[in-house]
Amino acid sequence: MLESKIPDGPLEDKWRHYKEHAKLVNPANRKKLEVIVVGTGLAGSAIAASLGEMGYRVKSFCFQDTPRRAHSVAAQGGVNACKNYKNDGDNIFRMFYDTIKGGDFRSREANVYRLAECSANLIDQAVAQGVPFGREYGGYLNNRSFGGVQVSRTFYARGQTGQQLLLGAYQALMRQVHLGTVQLFARHEMLDLVTIDGKAKGVIVRNLDTGEIERHGAHAVILATGGFGKIYFLSTLAMGCNGSAIWRAHKKGALLANPSWTQIHPTSLPQSGEYQSKLTLMSESLRNDGRIWVPKKAQEDRLPNQVPEEERDYYLERRYPAFGNLSPRDIASRAAKERIDAGFGVGPLKNAVYLDFSKAIKDQGIHKIREKYGNLFRMYEKITGVDAYKEPMKISPAAHFSMGGLWVDYELMTTIPGLFALGEANFADHGANRLGANSLLQACVDGYFIAPYTLANYLADEIKTPATDIQHPAFAEAAKKVEEQLHLLKAIGGKLSADYFHRTLGKILYDKCGLSRSKEGLETAIREIKALRQQFYRDLNIPGGYAINSELEKAGRVADYLELGELMCHDALTREESCGAHFRVEFQTPEGEAMRNDKDFAFISAWEWAGENQPPVWHKEPLTFEFVTPTVRSYK
Amino acid sequence: MHIRMKIWRQESGQDTGKMLDYELADVNPDMSFLEMLDMLNEQLLEQGQRAIEFDHDCREGICGQCGMMINGRAHGPLKNTTTCQLHMRSFRDGDTIYIEPFRATAFPVKCDLKIDRSAFDRVIQAGGYISVNTGQAPEANSIPIGHPVAEAAFDAAACIGCGACVAVCKNSSAVLFTSAKVTHLVLLPQGEVEAQERVRHMVDQMDAEGFGHCSNTEACEAECPQQISVLHIARMNWEYNKAQLLKK
Numbered sequence: 001m002l003e004s005k006i007p008d009g010p011l012e013d014k015w016r017h018y019k020e021h022a023k024l025v026n027p028a029n030r031k032k033l034e035v036i037v038v039g040t041g042l043a044g045s046a047i048a049a050s051l052g053e054m055g056y057r058v059k060s061f062c063f064q065d066t067p068r069r070a071h072s073v074a075a076q077g078g079v080n081a082c083k084n085y086k087n088d089g090d091n092i093f094r095m096f097y098d099t100i101k102g103g104d105f106r107s108r109e110a111n112v113y114r115l116a117e118c119s120a121n122l123i124d125q126a127v128a129q130g131v132p133f134g135r136e137y138g139g140y141l142n143n144r145s146f147g148g149v150q151v152s153r154t155f156y157a158r159g160q161t162g163q164q165l166l167l168g169a170y171q172a173l174m175r176q177v178h179l180g181t182v183q184l185f186a187r188h189e190m191l192d193l194v195t196i197d198g199k200a201k202g203v204i205v206r207n208l209d210t211g212e213i214e215r216h217g218a219h220a221v222i223l224a225t226g227g228f229g230k231i232y233f234l235s236t237l238a239m240g241c242n243g244s245a246i247w248r249a250h251k252k253g254a255l256l257a258n259p260s261w262t263q264i265h266p267t268s269l270p271q272s273g274e275y276q277s278k279l280t281l282m283s284e285s286l287r288n289d290g291r292i293w294v295p296k297k298a299q300e301d302r303l304p305n306q307v308p309e310e311e312r313d314y315y316l317e318r319r320y321p322a323f324g325n326l327s328p329r330d331i332a333s334r335a336a337k338e339r340i341d342a343g344f345g346v347g348p349l350k351n352a353v354y355l356d357f358s359k360a361i362k363d364q365g366i367h368k369i370r371e372k373y374g375n376l377f378r379m380y381e382k383i384t385g386v387d388a389y390k391e392p393m394k395i396s397p398a399a400h401f402s403m404g405g406l407w408v409d410y411e412l413m414t415t416i417p418g419l420f421a422l423g424e425a426n427f428a429d430h431g432a433n434r435l436g437a438n439s440l441l442q443a444c445v446d447g448y449f450i451a452p453y454t455l456a457n458y459l460a461d462e463i464k465t466p467a468t469d470i471q472h473p474a475f476a477e478a479a480k481k482v483e484e485q486l487h488l489l490k491a492i493g494g495k496l497s498a499d500y501f502h503r504t505l506g507k508i509l510y511d512k513c514g515l516s517r518s519k520e521g522l523e524t525a526i527r528e529i530k531a532l533r534q535q536f537y538r539d540l541n542i543p544g545g546y547a548i549n550s551e552l553e554k555a556g557r558v559a560d561y562l563e564l565g566e567l568m569c570h571d572a573l574t575r576e577e578s579c580g581a582h583f584r585v586e587f588q589t590p591e592g593e594a595m596r597n598d599k600d601f602a603f604i605s606a607w608e609w610a611g612e613n614q615p616p617v618w619h620k621e622p623l624t625f626e627f628v629t630p631t632v633r634s635y636k
Numbered sequence: 637m638h639i640r641m642k643i644w645r646q647e648s649g650q651d652t653g654k655m656l657d658y659e660l661a662d663v664n665p666d667m668s669f670l671e672m673l674d675m676l677n678e679q680l681l682e683q684g685q686r687a688i689e690f691d692h693d694c695r696e697g698i699c700g701q702c703g704m705m706i707n708g709r710a711h712g713p714l715k716n717t718t719t720c721q722l723h724m725r726s727f728r729d730g731d732t733i734y735i736e737p738f739r740a741t742a743f744p745v746k747c748d749l750k751i752d753r754s755a756f757d758r759v760i761q762a763g764g765y766i767s768v769n770t771g772q773a774p775e776a777n778s779i780p781i782g783h784p785v786a787e788a789a790f791d792a793a794a795c796i797g798c799g800a801c802v803a804v805c806k807n808s809s810a811v812l813f814t815s816a817k818v819t820h821l822v823l824l825p826q827g828e829v830e831a832q833e834r835v836r837h838m839v840d841q842m843d844a845e846g847f848g849h850c851s852n853t854e855a856c857e858a859e860c861p862q863q864i865s866v867l868h869i870a871r872m873n874w875e876y877n878k879a880q881l882l883k884k
Contacts, residue, residue, distance in 0.1 A: 046770070049770070050769075050770040053769040053770060064693060064699075064701060065691060065701060065752070065753060065754070066753065066754065066756065066757050066797070067757075068700070068757075068797055069693055069694075069699045069700060069701045071693070071694060071699070073694065073698050073699050073700075074694050074696060074698050074699065083776070083777075085777065121773070123776045124773040124774065124775055124776045125768075125770060125771075125773045126776075127773065127776040127779070127826070128766065128768040128772065128773035128774065128776075128826055129765070129766055129768055129773075129826075130765075130766045130789075130793075130820065130821055130824050130826055130827050132786050132787075132789045132790040132793050132820070132824070133786075134786070135781060135782075135783050135786040136783065137782075137783045138780065139780030139781050139782050139783070139786075140777050140780055141776055141777055157790065158790060158794075160698065160794065162698075163698055163794075163796070164790075164793060167793065170760075171760060171764055171765035171766070172765060172768075172770075174757060174760045174761040174764065174765060175761070175765045175767060177757075177761050178761040178762065184757070186754065186757075209746060238693040238694040238695065238699060239692060239693055239694075239695060240693050272666050273664055273666060273667070275664060275667050275671050275674070275675055276671065277668070277670070277671050277674055277695060278695045278696070280695075280696050281696070379697070379721075382714075382717065382721050382723075383668075383721070383723070384666075385666075385723075385725060448770045449770075452770065495682070497677075497678055497681050499674070499678070541681055541684075543680070543681060543684055543685055543686050543687065544686040544687065545686075547648065547747075548648070548689055548746060548747040548750065549686075549687075549689075550687060550689055551681070551687050
């Protein structure tokens with residue numbers, strides 16, 4: 001069932017070979033073909049604009065009030081590309097190797113190589129769009145280094161790289177809207193995928209302003225709806241980020257791969273109370289100069305500056321002397337959790353660790369630190385009221401990025417013909433752990449440089465297919481089901497808010513399917529989630545009507561999370577090894593490091609929906625390594 | 637903290653709205669302003685009442701979706717801060733807070749504090765881009781751009797499109813928003829080719845949307861979360877006049 005369609009031949013020729021042989025659609029035929037793109041982040045805007053430019057008829061949907069709000073906007077640090085502008089030995093192979101190793105050898109060689117191969121083009125494209133990347137005084141582009149690599153390949157636009165890349169893509173999209181090739185539907189949420197004869201043919205969406213249920217047909221559907229880390233409730237994601245589009249596609253037959261692989265980011269601000277709605281990320285770049293420590297004494301109640309040097313435990317430097325404070329995200333997060341769980345956490349809720357700049361300030365001077373991180377220190381002070389020049393920041397791990405997502409083949413097509421998944425919504429490139437500054441890259445590369453080719457290869461066979469008829473019974477049935485679900489949720493008439501269920505689910509997942517997982521914990525979590533889901537359908541309360549109603553929007557998303565969360569636990573339970581972000585306590589070395597099992601688990605788990613209350617069907621795509629040899633990831 | 641609020645409630649765009657009174661006990665000063673509204677909504681929900689609708693998403697000050705008038709100021713009492721980055725410690729126990737939507741003819745109210753800012757999208761559609769198709773780009777370093785120019789372009793590009801500039805302007809003018817995009821693109825060599833067309837079309841669209849003119853009060857800069865400078869407005873006027881003069 002899982003045909004990854006990786007082209008034959010040497011690694012460096014695969015993508016070129018694919019492009020040389022992929023089918024094309026004649027420019028005159030493109031205007032006959034309609035494509036639906038759901039999501040307007042980097043992947044969604046990039047593909048919608050690119051397809052518009054090529055002459056296809058595109059419909060672009062987002063739930064936000066304008067495409068420019070999509071959560072790609074929030075990425076801070078940068079975007080990787082192996083331009084080798086620093087002359088420090090970077091090249092496509094090295095970037096490929098860093099990424100596949102960073103992912104703990106749980107991704108496809110061919111996909112990762114292609115990501116590195118297309119990275120240089122992206123910088124060209126973004127600069128041409130007017131993205132104001134950081135530059136040197138001679139006028140050439142500057143780079144910085146990022147976690148997990150030894151070269152400087154990260155391009156950045158202050159601490160707002162995501163925002164600037166997104167504006168580039170958004171403006172390209174707006175240009176196509178103006179030219180009439182793209183029709184824009186903001187404040188529309190996809191609530192179902194419509195398939196006819198096994199092919200993706202359209203979507204059912206709800207106009208969130210009027211409450212109207214609409215049908216839209218096309219020759220192909222692209223989901224670029226981002227990640228679902230918000231399932232943990234407290235996360236670095238935007239409030240509206242959700243897994244509903246991919247989950248509903250999953251229930252229509254698309255397989256979901258490695259859903260439990262969630263990156264927990266090490267440098268977020270800790271939770272400060274029960275009321276909290278999100279965790280704010282502090283850029284990882286802070287770890288270049290900040291030192292992470294906890295007191296050596298458990299339950300320490302002295303203020304950080306009163307704890308003398310010899311009573312501080314710089315645990316990352318202690319455990320990973322080679323990489324120290326710049327250890328990869330999964331390792332840094334897990335080490336923090338280990339200390340916090342052992343009772344060494346700091347802050348009012350004892351749920352944080354210190355990130356201390358006193359040494360950097362002493363060595364480099366306060367002005368240098370202000371120049372590098374001034375905006376982050378200001379942001380920290382705005383949120384916490386604490387001046388981090390004077391006392392250490394308190395940071396804590398937070399759910400961040402979904403490495404898992406819809407299973408896609410080399411063409412980014414899901415198991416449903418005509419349904420494509422791009423960017424964070426697919427599972428493809430990051431393995432079990434994503435390297436910093438690779439998420440913007442993947443979203444852009446998928447949208448600008450991969451999908452335009454692979455989609456044409458699919459659409460070339462659809463030229464004779466007439467426009468999709470939205471009166472087809474499949475549309476009527478899907479629309480009816482969507483309406484029924486909304487009525488069902490509204491009719492429950494209980495006492496509890498959607499947020500209550502979301503928070504409770506998030507807590508279960510964070511504790512039992514978060515930074516560390518165990519058989520017992522995951523089995524308990526599955527039982528608890530099942531019970532919570534039943535309670536949801538008994539006790540949910542949604543006042544208000546069907547037009548603008550944020551409670552109704554949230555309820556639909558939480559209903560999906562309550563199913564997806566169970567699948568995540570199931571996925572984590574069946575993977576009896578530790579790899580990347582997935583750490584099973586049963587599979588660790590005596591020193592507490594992850595134990596990967598290449599003999600039995602060098603595969604991608606892809607799950608098939610088998611119906612309500614049925615166990616999901618497990619499919620495996622074996623991972624073969626022809627060009628690199630998996631090694632034990634060591635940062636010691 | 638004990639907080640009293642007067643909040644604008646409006647069922648839909650067709651209804652006339654009104655200010656209603658609300659009260660919250662046990663507000664934590666470390667809560668963000670939006671978390672305080674979440675808490676109020678939980679309380680309303682328990683009473684079976686419709687939640688207060690407001691725009692928000694990233695809650696970290698970058699997406700530009702949140703925004704309301706708080707005690708008559710766009711995004712509240714702090715300078716250069718979005719509503720989501722405002723915390724209750726900026727208020728005092730017992731305060732009465734007035735909360736209203738951003739108001740402008742071009743930003744119709746949709747429901748309670750939620751507004752329609754699609755006019756901004758249409759201003760960008762009129763020309764706020766560089767016309768380059770995917771695949772046409774030359775090698776990135778083939779166009780060197782001096783550090784100061786790149787930084788100045790960035791200062792303008794940093795606009796998050798929240799609309800506070802319009803809300804705070806007595807003329808509901810969108811010149812700060814529009815000029816920021818005009819400046820961002822005109823400063824870069826890539827954007828120069830279309831400079832004249834761009835500024836004319838964007839200004840025309842801005843007028844067509846019903847935004848007012850600029851009378852140089854500079855309130856927009858004072859309230860802008862991204863500290864976008866009013867000097868961009870001067871730049872846009874210069875570019876516009878130049879474009880009009882050179883129009884063929």
